[in-house]
Amino acid sequence: MATSVLSPYTSREPVIHAGILGATGSGYLLDGPFERVEADGCLLLRPLSPEASFLLPEVRIGIGFHWERVEPQRFHGALRVHPDGLMVNEVALEEYLRSVISSEMKATAPPEFLKAHAIVSRSWLIAMLERGRNGMDAAGESHGAHTHISFDNAPGCREIIRWYDREAHTRFDVCTDDHCQRYQGISRGISAEVDRAVSETRGMVLAYGGEVCDARFSKCCGGMTEEYSSAWEDRDMPYLRSVADTDADGGCHCATEDPVLLGSVLNGYDLDNPGFHHWEEVITQAELSRTAMEKTGTDFGSIVGLQPLSRGKSGRITRLLIRGTKESLIVGKELEIRRELSPSHLKSSDFEATPLDKDGLPAAPGEIPAAFRLSGRGWGHGVGMCQIGAAAMASRGASYQSILNHYFTDAELITLYR
Ligand SMILES: [Zn+2]
Ligand SMILES: [Zn+2]
Structure with a gap:
């Protein structure tokens, strides 16, 4: 994996608009100085100090999944309240990433794993922003679903093939639930370890063929990672090939049952659902x-x-x-x-x-x-980085470069902004 410095895409840190779908219509509490302005028919609450935050007392998370529940959440950055009650957090990309890595994975996870995760999440996010900006969002069937119905098959019955675009949102870039990436603001606190992993990889992304990689990850591949077209459209991504999630001796990275490693990586409510490999x-x-x-x-x-x-x-x-x-x-x-x-x-x-x-x-x-x-x-779509496998690699001394090289064939690491 080559490391080069070029910035054809984004030379400044973007601002992320994160839609907090589970909080629509609920109240908010401001903590610290904010200014209230009208912006495009919305109420925009802008923080006047970096420490200022806002609290949403009841946010539903994991909607439709087995871990669905309600919890209070606190955020840095601005709060945009739409007339219909939709709440959107406007936050700098690196600040957003700190939170995403904290929410997805524990701060006690191996540092090289946290760095790899920061780069994967940053790449996915910037690739998605780039597509949106270039007007390349998939032409909208409702809810971002692509559905193909046919009868032309051997059993002679109806066939419904469907997949979902994650970039299907119109009034914000990403939602805060697992549909995009789990984002809970600063509710769980941002640890020094996560802060360091994000800072030390600031602006770094995976790139291939002059574009930022649409990097994906899932909880556990189950032994072999999956190809893009098994989960989304019929298109090959050269950097998302199926790879055996094994080391040189054939041992599977994500088959670990090491409770210390799993406990250091997975949030408590994921441990409530054991059995994923x-x-x-x-x-x-x-x-x-x-x-x-x-x-x-x-x-x-x-x-x-x-x-x-x-x-x-x-x-x-x-x-x-x-x-x-x-x-x-x-x-x-x-x-x-x-x-x-x-x-x-x-x-x-x-x-x-x-x-x-x-x-x-x-x-x-x-x-x-x-x-x-x-x-x-396995757990999840299995495409791209296997989180458990990557954490296991890091715990055995692998660098973030070699972890990314393992899961993203032929991708290179570049720095978009400093
Ligand atoms: Zn979403
Ligand atoms: Zn795996």
Whole structure:
């Protein structure tokens, strides 16, 4: 990985507009001096000192995920209140990053991992801002969803392939929930370690072919990272190739069960949901057929089979045939599969489904299953940097350069602004 200094894209630190969707319509409390101005029909509250902050007493986080909850959140920077109650935090990019790294990962995580994460998050963010600025946002189907419906397939049933653009917001750059990147302001405090990781990599991004990389990350790849096209549009990203998440001896980086390492990396509420490199979930027939009907609008009757038709390189299912007694349906891509089989989300779409009888034994052929056992690997889409794997690499002495080099093939490190 070459290190060069060039700045064709952004030579000054950008300001991020972060939409706090879980706080819409709630109140706010100002702490320190602010000026109130009218701006574009909105109320804009600008801090008059760097220490000034505002508190949102009730913010819903993890919306639709199994960790959904309400908590108070505090932010630096300006608060823009739209007439409909939408709250947007306007904050300098590096300050935003300090918070994102603190919220996503613990400050006790290995320092080289924190630096790698700062560069990945900064790259993703600037790539997204660049696309927005160049008017290259995907032409808007509602909610940023891209849906392709067809009948032209071997089982002869309806096929719905859907994925979601994260840059689908119109009144702000990023939302503060997991849809974009979890951002909780200064609620959890910013540690000296995170502050150092962000400061020491200030302005540094991954670049490829003259552009800032659309760098991605997920919690745990499960042993092999996934390609971009398994989660989003059918397009190859040369720097987001599938790589084995293994060291020279073939040991898997993210297979670690070291409680000290995991405890130093994951926030407490993630530890409440153990099992991510390998996981298992049993879903009853009643729960599965009801959930799948609610989410797809298709009345399957009883579901008799969950059959993968194609998988990405990590093993994540990208097209799944849901076979019912009344109707069958093919769904994709990975996120849609995770959404449609679970009231919240499955951890990943890399799983084998075993039909079970009422005693929990494998169901006989032709029998209507009483439940399905899903045996899966990984947590999240698996594209780009594997957070657990990267933390494990750093804990064994890897530098942030070699971590990034491992997950982002052929990308180079450049400094956009000082
Ligand atoms: Zn978002
Ligand atoms: Zn991994």
